Amino acid sequence: MEKIRVGIVGYGNVGRGVEKAVKENPDMELVAVFTRRDPASLSIDTPSAKVYKLEDAFSMTDEIDVMVLCGGSATDLAVQGPQFAAHFNTVDSFDTHAKIPAYYATLDAVAKKTTAIMSTGWDPGLFSMMRVLSGAVLPNGSDYTFWGRGVSQGHSDAIRRIPGVQYAIQYTVPIDAAVEAVRAGRQPQLTTREKHTRECYVVAEVGADRAAIEQAIVTMPNYFDEYNTTVTFLDKETFLREHREMPHGGMVLRSGVTGDGHNQIIEFDLTLDSNPEFTGSVLAAYARAAYRLAKEGSYGVKTVLDVPLAYLAAEDRMSLIAHLL
Amino acid sequence: MEKIRVGIVGYGNVGRGVEKAVKENPDMELVAVFTRRDPASLSIDTPSAKVYKLEDAFSMTDEIDVMVLCGGSATDLAVQGPQFAAHFNTVDSFDTHAKIPAYYATLDAVAKKTTAIMSTGWDPGLFSMMRVLSGAVLPNGSDYTFWGRGVSQGHSDAIRRIPGVQYAIQYTVPIDAAVEAVRAGRQPQLTTREKHTRECYVVAEVGADRAAIEQAIVTMPNYFDEYNTTVTFLDKETFLREHREMPHGGMVLRSGVTGDGHNQIIEFDLTLDSNPEFTGSVLAAYARAAYRLAKEGSYGVKTVLDVPLAYLAAEDRMSLIAHLL
Numbered sequence: 001m002e003k004i005r006v007g008i009v010g011y012g013n014v015g016r017g018v019e020k021a022v023k024e025n026p027d028m029e030l031v032a033v034f035t036r037r038d039p040a041s042l043s044i045d046t047p048s049a050k051v052y053k054l055e056d057a058f059s060m061t062d063e064i065d066v067m068v069l070c071g072g073s074a075t076d077l078a079v080q081g082p083q084f085a086a087h088f089n090t091v092d093s094f095d096t097h098a099k100i101p102a103y104y105a106t107l108d109a110v111a112k113k114t115t116a117i118m119s120t121g122w123d124p125g126l127f128s129m130m131r132v133l134s135g136a137v138l139p140n141g142s143d144y145t146f147w148g149r150g151v152s153q154g155h156s157d158a159i160r161r162i163p164g165v166q167y168a169i170q171y172t173v174p175i176d177a178a179v180e181a182v183r184a185g186r187q188p189q190l191t192t193r194e195k196h197t198r199e200c201y202v203v204a205e206v207g208a209d210r211a212a213i214e215q216a217i218v219t220m221p222n223y224f225d226e227y228n229t230t231v232t233f234l235d236k237e238t239f240l241r242e243h244r245e246m247p248h249g250g251m252v253l254r255s256g257v258t259g260d261g262h263n264q265i266i267e268f269d270l271t272l273d274s275n276p277e278f279t280g281s282v283l284a285a286y287a288r289a290a291y292r293l294a295k296e297g298s299y300g301v302k303t304v305l306d307v308p309l310a311y312l313a314a315e316d317r318m319s320l321i322a323h324l325l
Numbered sequence: 326m327e328k329i330r331v332g333i334v335g336y337g338n339v340g341r342g343v344e345k346a347v348k349e350n351p352d353m354e355l356v357a358v359f360t361r362r363d364p365a366s367l368s369i370d371t372p373s374a375k376v377y378k379l380e381d382a383f384s385m386t387d388e389i390d391v392m393v394l395c396g397g398s399a400t401d402l403a404v405q406g407p408q409f410a411a412h413f414n415t416v417d418s419f420d421t422h423a424k425i426p427a428y429y430a431t432l433d434a435v436a437k438k439t440t441a442i443m444s445t446g447w448d449p450g451l452f453s454m455m456r457v458l459s460g461a462v463l464p465n466g467s468d469y470t471f472w473g474r475g476v477s478q479g480h481s482d483a484i485r486r487i488p489g490v491q492y493a494i495q496y497t498v499p500i501d502a503a504v505e506a507v508r509a510g511r512q513p514q515l516t517t518r519e520k521h522t523r524e525c526y527v528v529a530e531v532g533a534d535r536a537a538i539e540q541a542i543v544t545m546p547n548y549f550d551e552y553n554t555t556v557t558f559l560d561k562e563t564f565l566r567e568h569r570e571m572p573h574g575g576m577v578l579r580s581g582v583t584g585d586g587h588n589q590i591i592e593f594d595l596t597l598d599s600n601p602e603f604t605g606s607v608l609a610a611y612a613r614a615a616y617r618l619a620k621e622g623s624y625g626v627k628t629v630l631d632v633p634l635a636y637l638a639a640e641d642r643m644s645l646i647a648h649l650l
Contacts, residue, residue, distance in 0.1 A: 020584040024464045101647045119650055128650045136610040136637035139349045259345040262598035273587035285461040310630040312461035322426045325444055325453045
């Protein structure tokens with residue numbers, strides 16, 4: 001079997017997740033990892049792959065079928081997305097919702113002989129697919145998205161910037177009563193405070209004012225002030241033992257009505273022990289789609305709303321139709 | 326706005342569900358209903374639409390953009406599918422899993438200048454999409470499908486054929502312990518008996534032998550013998566009052582493992598007060614897709630695995646990307 005030759009750009013948590021996902025897909029092989037760090041400093045988990053400097057990629061267009069861009073949206077992807085999509089088929093998980101149209105335009109300008117699938121992952125990504133699918137099926141209804149229980153990196157980082165904080169992690173937690181009201185078809189109007197709580201676990205530096213830290217967290221504008229937030233102080237050993245994983249997940253629900261008042265509920269749930277490994281798994285499936293679309297000459301910017309599901313699976317289309325339809 | 330002109334073939338429960346769904350979609354209008362019955366005997370719910378004999382359809386190819394085929398798989402669709410797909414864009418909910426490849430071939434032979442989307446609805450249909458999507462994302466894992474709590478027409482019909490039975494309805498019920506074991510990531514091996522129970526509600530004729538009826542139900546091969554089945558006898562009034570609706574639903578779960586043993590669970594749930602109205606709503610969304618694909622010249626047989634999600638929604642693609650991605 002001819003394997004899909006994958007390159008990874010950026011070897012953080014998501015990059016490592018893609019590397020693990022490629023190992024689970026026998027029709028793919030990891031060829032190279034590209035990094036801004038010193039390549040010699042990077043130890044990767046795939047003996048047959050090599051580590052290169054980022055800029056070396058552009059002389060390797062014949063060696064790589066799809067580049068999986070694993071940098072962050074805020075700074076990395078805005079630059080790397082168009083840079084790589086001009087020369088390679090690409091997949092990314094660009095996740096700054098408000099900037100999606102602008103990012104789309106930068107890829108659209110360069111992806112003339114390449115296929116660039118943007119904003120895969122799970123939100124945006126699988127959750128977006130569910131919003132579009134369920135809205136199309138139930139036009140008379142309301143959408144609900146809940147996140148968690150899971151780690152928010154942005155909120156954890158915000159806590160770590162407070163003076164006196166040594167380690168911190170924040171879990172976003174959906175409120176059961178809100179989820180149950182939606183599942184019951186009541187189409188509730190929910191405030192921010194009614195949908196999620198925020199649980200914070202903090203290791204304070206010796207001598208730090210814990211009351212001041214807690215106050216700084218729960219009143220922090222944009223991050224915590226609109227939520228009911230709990231702050232729990234832990235010793236360092238407990239923290240490092242109990243809060244080293246990156247679980248996440250969430251739910252997308254559509255509560256609609258058909259005919260003479262029949263409630264119809266569509267729900268999609270993710271329960272993830274490892275957020276970056278799951279994101280990496282979604283990126284790998286879309287890497288396969290990018291490869292196939294490009295082979296057919298279907299170039300340009302694509303999203304999860306544009307790619308037929310049959311392109312994601314390793315099995316061929318007629319076999320999927322016979323066995324999974 | 327130019328509306329999509331829809332025809333309905335077969336005015337049973339699903340046909341009426343499609344009619345209701347078309348009313349909820351402002352970009353569609355129901356033009357005609359085609360029936361094998363006497364058109365004068367049919368009272369439909371759309372004043373602007375007309376009822377015709379089935380065979381009249383073939384002189385109306387210029388008046389209808391998409392035909393939604395609402396007959397049963399066993400006898401109607403096998404004939405009507407290719408008959409209509411030769412002349413119209415079509416959508417159907419062909420649901421005999423084992424015969425899908427053969428049905429595909431009959432449509433493929435005739436849909437040369439038309440677009441025929443087969444086996445939409447929810448299983449096959451939305452559930453198939455989830456099996457393919459979640460299997461592609463989590464190649465190392467197991468699939469689970471649970472149906473219910475909901476009415477199985479096939480099982481209800483089977484009970485009604487037993488001598489002495491006046492009315493009967495059968496609910497398929499997923500077993501909580503099995504669902505919870507899957508959700509916990511344990512990837513259990515489940516027998517048929519461990520996944521679902523069957524609840525039967527029966528009105529017996531006066532003087533009928535209830536013990537014999539119950540015995541005939543619980544031992545019926547293929548339908549009940551592999552399940553734990555309960556039979557409850559009711560009086561006619563209670564039955565007609567409490568068992569007139571057609572709720573259904575179910576769950577598709579994929580339990581996978583990534584990296585060094587991280588469990589990842591993808592779950593899709595439907596909770597439907599009205600199975601035929603929901604099926605009709607899915608058919609309506611795919612009628613929109615069939616219309617658009619045909620307009621682009623993308624002819625031939627399609628399945629839910631082939632149609633990009635953006636084709637299902639009334640909003641245009643760039644608006645979906647900006648607002649729902």
